[in-house]
């Protein structure tokens with residue numbers, strides 16, 4: 001596979017490339033340069049190695065696009081964290097790193113930091129707009145949603161255009177993320193979550209795939225206005241799952257709430273059990289709001305996020 005070199009791909013062409021991070025570690029890059037000049041959309045998936053919806057959506061969109069009809073370009077990194085992807089895990093088996101916590105990374109750091117460093121300098125640097133496709137992975141369950149930072153009107157307009165069933169507005173973005181690296185470059189961004197579970201639900205795939213195409217239309221890269229698709233729920237608040245309700249110890253979790261359920265402060269969210277079925281602890285809502293994340297795999301480790309509650313946009 002040729003080394004990724006954006007200047008080497010001529011107008012009206014598609015190309016598959018490898019972006020070398022270090023010896024034995026490359027990122028696949030699929031790029032489409034429109035016949036006409038315009039904006040460049042960067043899309044990533046697989047930042048966490050057990051989130052598959054975005055990977056399939058990128059593969060599908062890359063096949064479907066006709067560069068001759070495009071005014072602008074699409075650059076994609078469908079598997080942004082190959083060591084984690086091939087290991088089937090959220091984090092990297094090489095250094096335990098979480099690629100969504102180490103940006104902007106470092107060239108001389110561990111494998112995960114080096115990936116971040118190259119992603120930031122060689123891909124994000126090319127982008128006019130950035131979309132990061134996540135999902136709940138094998139352990140969690142999340143609603144299919146698009147999230148954005150409230151301080152960025154371009155991101156808000158793009159989030160509306162994306163067409164996800166739930167839109168989540170954040171007043172802050174935690175450091176170390178792909179989207180915080182984009183913000184540091186002045187690049188507006190969106191991220192997407194889906195139900196996950198290590199599978200690809202066809203409804204989610206359709207949202208991801210349509211969303212990329214709708215976003216390209218919104219940015220003027222493709223022609224044709226998409227039908228408005230208003231969300232059925234708007235959320236507002238923190239989205240950092242590290243600040244959710246964390247497991248105080250390992251155990252077997254029985255959730256007592258459903259996704260997108262409204263809860264009151266102090267309401268029971270779930271109970272943790274030992275291997276004899278005895279209750280180890282009860283977990284309650286730290287605030288009133290909407291359940292936006294559930295640890296759907298019953299086996300939980302100490303300190304893992306079990307639930308996350310956020311607010312409704314008012």
Ligand SMILES: [Zn+2]
Pocket residue numbers: 047048051100134135
């Ligand atoms: Zn993720």
